[in-house]
Amino acid sequence: MGKKYRFKKPRNITFISIWFFYSLIVIAGGIFYYSYLQNEADEKVNEELSAVADLKAGQIERWMKERVGDGHLLMKNKMVSEAVDDLISGKHSGYFTDYLRSLMEAYRVSYEYRILRLADSQIRILMASPSGDSLIGNPAGRDVAKAISENRLIISDFHSSPVIPYPHIDMVVPIRRNKEVDTSAFAAMVFVISPQETLYPLIESWPTPSKTSETLLVRREGDSVLFLNELRHFKETALKLRLPLTDKSIPAVRAALGFEGSFKGKDYRGVPVITNIRRIKGTNWYMVAKVDSHEIYTPLRFQAGAIIIICLLLIVAAGFATGYLRRNLETRYYQLQYETEKERAAAETRYREQYNILRGLNESSEMPIFSLDRNYRYTSFNSAHANTMKKIYDTSPDLGVSIFDCMTNESDRELAKKNIDRALAGEKVVEEAFSGEQELQRIYFEETHNPIVNDSNEVVGVAVVVRDLTRRKQMENELRRMNDILEEKVKERTSQLEAANRELEAFSYSVSHDLRAPLRAIHSFTSILREDYGNRLNEEGLRICDIIESSSVHLGQLIDDLLAFSRVGRATMKPVRIDMEAIAGSVYNELLSGSEGRDVKINIMKLPRTWGDATTIRLVWTNLISNALKYTSKNTNTEITIGYEQHKGETIYYVKDNGVGFDMKYYHKLFGVFQRLHSQKEFEGNGVGLAIVYRIISRHGGKVWAESKPGEGSVFFFSLPSVKPNEVEQE
Amino acid sequence: MGTTNNLSAVDILIVEDNPKDAELTLRALRKNNLANNVLIAEDGEEALDFFFYRNKYKGRCPDSPPKVVLLDLKLPKVSGLEVLREVKSNSKIKNIPVVVVTSSREEPDMIEAYNMGVNSYVVKPVDFEQFMNAMSSLGLYWLLVNDTPR
Known part of the structure; x- marks a missing residue:
C-alpha cells in the first residue's frame, strides 16, 4: 500500500478553541466599537461643556466687572462725595440727602444690589437702602475700615454673616474727599451683592435642554472645597457644602486643587459625571460645568445593545459554522477511516491468499524449503524440511526459533552459517554438499541460498531450497x-x-x-x-x-x-578455410590446357569460402570439372558454369554443363565404384571419379547429388557444413 | 649379362629383387651403352654388404663408388628405405646418388625417402616404351651429365 495523507480525527477542543477565539475577537470588536462611540460622545459632550463653561465664565467675569464698574463710577462721583460730606457734617441739606437716597435706591433697584449702606470711618451707618438697616457686622465692618484707610475698592468673597444670613458678596467703595489736596477716603458705600438674583440664575441656567447638567462654583478653603452656589440636586448648599480635598475623583476637589479642562469623575452625590473645569479670572473661584455620564451614555445604551446583539449573532453563527465544519470533517474522517479499513481488510485477504498459495507451493515441493530472518530464525519452512531435520538431527524446527538450535552438529552449523551469511550479504549462493561416509549410501544435495529483499532493497532474510x-x-x-x-x-x-x-x-x-x-x-x-x-x-x-x-x-x-x-x-584431412573460387579456377585452367582447340564458354561465379581439406576438395573440383569437359567433348559449343546457391543457410556449390547428360533412372549407380553410364567407346573412364567425389564429400559431412536429362546436360551439386568441424570423420 | 664381377669398379648399382624388372632396366641401359659396369644386388642385405664391404664384397675396390644407385623399395630381408637410411646416414657414402625406382606411387614412401635425402624418385611405368625412356634418361643423366664430389 502506498503512502497516504494521514487524516487525523478532528478534536472538539480544536473547534471550541477556534470558536472561542473567534468570539473573543468579535467581543473585542464590539467593545472597541462601543468605546469608539463612547469617545465620540465624550468628545461631543466635552466640546459642549467647554463651550458652556467658556460662556458662563465670560458671563460671570462680565458680571463682576460690571459690579466693580458700578463701584468705580461711584468713587468718581463728586456729587456723592459732597453729599456724604454734607451728611457727615450734620448739615443734612435736603438736596444732598435726597440725592444720596435716590442714588442708592436707583443702584439697589436697577442694579439688583440687595442692600446699599453708607458708613463713615467709625463704621456707623449713615444711610441705608432699604432704610432701617442700622448695623454693619463683620466682616463688612472690617472691609469698610480697610477701604477707607487704604482708599481703594474692596470686594469680599461669598460669605454670610449674622447680620445678613444668606450668601452674599460685599463690595466696599471708599468715598473720597472732594478736595484737590486731600482725596483721602472718609466714608464708604457697602454694596451687598446677593447672587440669588443674578449670579445664581446665571450659573444655573443651561443653554441646551438637559436633565442633569449643572454648573458649580467652588473655591478652596483650607483643606476643603466650598461650594459657592446652590446645587441642582441638593438644596441649601451655597457656602454650606464642604468636601475634603482628599477625594480627587470629585471634579470640585480637582478644581479646588487648580485643575482646568475636561475631567471624568463622580460628583458630590457619588454619581459619575463628565465635567469641564475653568478658573474664573480675577477671582479664586472655579467653575465646574458638568453633566451626568448617565445622561450622555443613555443614547449609547441602545447602540451598545445593538452591538451586543450583533456580536451574539456573529458568535452564534460562528458556532454553527464551526459545528458544521466539525461535522463535515468528522464525516470525511470516518469515511476515510472506513475506506482505509476496507482497504486494509482487502490487503489482509490478499495477504492471506498469497500466504496460502505460498504455503501450498512450499508444501507441494518435495525439496526442503525454508526461510530465515537476519537472526537466523525461521520465518517459514515446509514439511519436507521438517522431515529432513527430524531425520538428520532429530529436532523439530519452529517459527521464530534459530536454525542453529535445530542443528546438533557443530561443523554443520559452521557451514550453514557461512552460506547464510553470504546470502545475507546479498549474494546468491549455490553449494553442493553430501553427507554419509559410504559411497553407496552417500546423500548428495544442492542448497540454494537466495537473499530476501524488502521494497527498499535491503536484505531482510534468506530463502533456502535444498535439492536432493x-x-x-x-x-x-x-x-x-x-x-x-x-x-x-x-x-x-x-x-x-x-x-x-x-x-x-x-x-x-x-x-x-x-x-x-x-x-x-x-x-x-x-x-x-x-x-x-x-x-x-x-x-x-x-x-x-x-x-x-x-x-x-x-x-x-x-x-x-x-x-x-x-x-x-x-588420407587424414585437415580442415582449413579454403578459397573455393581460387581452387575451382586453378583446377579449370589446369584441365583446359589438356583440351586445347575447344570452344569452351566458362562461367565461374564468385564462390564463397568454406571449411574443408584443401587437397581432397581440390580433387572434388578436378573430378567434377573434368567430367564436365569430358561429357561436352562432342559438343560444338560448350557451356560450363561453376557456381553456388544459398539454401536454408547452406551453401550449395555446383558444376553445370550442357553435355550429353544421363538418364536419371540409372542415378542410383552414378556414385558407385567402377559404375559407368556411358560405354568406354563413347567416353573413356573407369567410373572411379564420382565415387571419389562421393567419398570426399561424405567424409566432410556434406552431401553430393546430381540432376540431368539425356542430351540436355547435367548439374552436379555438393554442399559442405558451414561450421568448422572439430575433426573430419575418419572412415 | 653385362654385369661386372663383384670386385671391379661399379658405375651403376641396381638393387632389384624382380629379375624381370632388372632385365628390362639392363635392356634400357644397354641400348644406351651404359651397362658396362652395372652390378645387381637382389635384396637389401646384399646392397648393404656392397656398401660396407661385407661378405662377398669384402675385397671390393674402395676407390670408385658407384655413380648412381637404382634402389627398389620392396625388397626381401632389408627394405629399400632401410638401405637408403643406412647409406644417407653414413658420412662416408652419403654423397653417392641414390634414385628410388619403384612400382608404387605411395605418398608416405615418397615423403620418407625425400626426408632421408634421396636424390631422385621414379615410379616405374607399366607401359614398356615409357619404362625404357625413363630408364634411359636416368642412366644418361646420372652417368654422363651429373657430377659428384671425389
Missing part, C-alpha cells in the same frame, strides 16, 4: 562407469580398426606394387616380343600383341584408380 542430488549423482556415477566401459570398448574397436586399416594399407601397397610389376612384365615382354621377334609374327600375332599391350595398360589404369580411391578413404 543423490539420484542424479548416482546416475552420473553410473553414466561415468558406462562411459568408461564404452571408452574401453571404443579403444578396443579402434585398435581393431587400426589393425584392419594397417592390413588394408599393406594390401593396397602390395596391390600397387605386386600387381604392377607382373603387369609391367606382361606389357614390356610383349613389346620386346614384337620388337625382337616381330618379323616372325603374322598380322594376327601382331594384333594379339597389341591387345595384350592395351589390356595391360588398361589394367594398370584400373589399379591406379583403385589405389587413388582407397587413398582418399585413408
Whole structure:
C-alpha cells in the first residue's frame, strides 16, 4: 500500500478553541466599537461643556466687572462725595440727602444690589437702602475700615454673616474727599451683592435642554472645597457644602486643587459625571460645568445593545459554522477511516491468499524449503524440511526459533552459517554438499541460498531450497562407469580398426606394387616380343600383341584408380578455410590446357569460402570439372558454369554443363565404384571419379547429388557444413 | 649379362629383387651403352654388404663408388628405405646418388625417402616404351651429365 495523507480525527477542543477565539475577537470588536462611540460622545459632550463653561465664565467675569464698574463710577462721583460730606457734617441739606437716597435706591433697584449702606470711618451707618438697616457686622465692618484707610475698592468673597444670613458678596467703595489736596477716603458705600438674583440664575441656567447638567462654583478653603452656589440636586448648599480635598475623583476637589479642562469623575452625590473645569479670572473661584455620564451614555445604551446583539449573532453563527465544519470533517474522517479499513481488510485477504498459495507451493515441493530472518530464525519452512531435520538431527524446527538450535552438529552449523551469511550479504549462493561416509549410501544435495529483499532493497532474510542430488549423482556415477566401459570398448574397436586399416594399407601397397610389376612384365615382354621377334609374327600375332599391350595398360589404369580411391578413404584431412573460387579456377585452367582447340564458354561465379581439406576438395573440383569437359567433348559449343546457391543457410556449390547428360533412372549407380553410364567407346573412364567425389564429400559431412536429362546436360551439386568441424570423420 | 664381377669398379648399382624388372632396366641401359659396369644386388642385405664391404664384397675396390644407385623399395630381408637410411646416414657414402625406382606411387614412401635425402624418385611405368625412356634418361643423366664430389 502506498503512502497516504494521514487524516487525523478532528478534536472538539480544536473547534471550541477556534470558536472561542473567534468570539473573543468579535467581543473585542464590539467593545472597541462601543468605546469608539463612547469617545465620540465624550468628545461631543466635552466640546459642549467647554463651550458652556467658556460662556458662563465670560458671563460671570462680565458680571463682576460690571459690579466693580458700578463701584468705580461711584468713587468718581463728586456729587456723592459732597453729599456724604454734607451728611457727615450734620448739615443734612435736603438736596444732598435726597440725592444720596435716590442714588442708592436707583443702584439697589436697577442694579439688583440687595442692600446699599453708607458708613463713615467709625463704621456707623449713615444711610441705608432699604432704610432701617442700622448695623454693619463683620466682616463688612472690617472691609469698610480697610477701604477707607487704604482708599481703594474692596470686594469680599461669598460669605454670610449674622447680620445678613444668606450668601452674599460685599463690595466696599471708599468715598473720597472732594478736595484737590486731600482725596483721602472718609466714608464708604457697602454694596451687598446677593447672587440669588443674578449670579445664581446665571450659573444655573443651561443653554441646551438637559436633565442633569449643572454648573458649580467652588473655591478652596483650607483643606476643603466650598461650594459657592446652590446645587441642582441638593438644596441649601451655597457656602454650606464642604468636601475634603482628599477625594480627587470629585471634579470640585480637582478644581479646588487648580485643575482646568475636561475631567471624568463622580460628583458630590457619588454619581459619575463628565465635567469641564475653568478658573474664573480675577477671582479664586472655579467653575465646574458638568453633566451626568448617565445622561450622555443613555443614547449609547441602545447602540451598545445593538452591538451586543450583533456580536451574539456573529458568535452564534460562528458556532454553527464551526459545528458544521466539525461535522463535515468528522464525516470525511470516518469515511476515510472506513475506506482505509476496507482497504486494509482487502490487503489482509490478499495477504492471506498469497500466504496460502505460498504455503501450498512450499508444501507441494518435495525439496526442503525454508526461510530465515537476519537472526537466523525461521520465518517459514515446509514439511519436507521438517522431515529432513527430524531425520538428520532429530529436532523439530519452529517459527521464530534459530536454525542453529535445530542443528546438533557443530561443523554443520559452521557451514550453514557461512552460506547464510553470504546470502545475507546479498549474494546468491549455490553449494553442493553430501553427507554419509559410504559411497553407496552417500546423500548428495544442492542448497540454494537466495537473499530476501524488502521494497527498499535491503536484505531482510534468506530463502533456502535444498535439492536432493543423490539420484542424479548416482546416475552420473553410473553414466561415468558406462562411459568408461564404452571408452574401453571404443579403444578396443579402434585398435581393431587400426589393425584392419594397417592390413588394408599393406594390401593396397602390395596391390600397387605386386600387381604392377607382373603387369609391367606382361606389357614390356610383349613389346620386346614384337620388337625382337616381330618379323616372325603374322598380322594376327601382331594384333594379339597389341591387345595384350592395351589390356595391360588398361589394367594398370584400373589399379591406379583403385589405389587413388582407397587413398582418399585413408588420407587424414585437415580442415582449413579454403578459397573455393581460387581452387575451382586453378583446377579449370589446369584441365583446359589438356583440351586445347575447344570452344569452351566458362562461367565461374564468385564462390564463397568454406571449411574443408584443401587437397581432397581440390580433387572434388578436378573430378567434377573434368567430367564436365569430358561429357561436352562432342559438343560444338560448350557451356560450363561453376557456381553456388544459398539454401536454408547452406551453401550449395555446383558444376553445370550442357553435355550429353544421363538418364536419371540409372542415378542410383552414378556414385558407385567402377559404375559407368556411358560405354568406354563413347567416353573413356573407369567410373572411379564420382565415387571419389562421393567419398570426399561424405567424409566432410556434406552431401553430393546430381540432376540431368539425356542430351540436355547435367548439374552436379555438393554442399559442405558451414561450421568448422572439430575433426573430419575418419572412415 | 653385362654385369661386372663383384670386385671391379661399379658405375651403376641396381638393387632389384624382380629379375624381370632388372632385365628390362639392363635392356634400357644397354641400348644406351651404359651397362658396362652395372652390378645387381637382389635384396637389401646384399646392397648393404656392397656398401660396407661385407661378405662377398669384402675385397671390393674402395676407390670408385658407384655413380648412381637404382634402389627398389620392396625388397626381401632389408627394405629399400632401410638401405637408403643406412647409406644417407653414413658420412662416408652419403654423397653417392641414390634414385628410388619403384612400382608404387605411395605418398608416405615418397615423403620418407625425400626426408632421408634421396636424390631422385621414379615410379616405374607399366607401359614398356615409357619404362625404357625413363630408364634411359636416368642412366644418361646420372652417368654422363651429373657430377659428384671425389
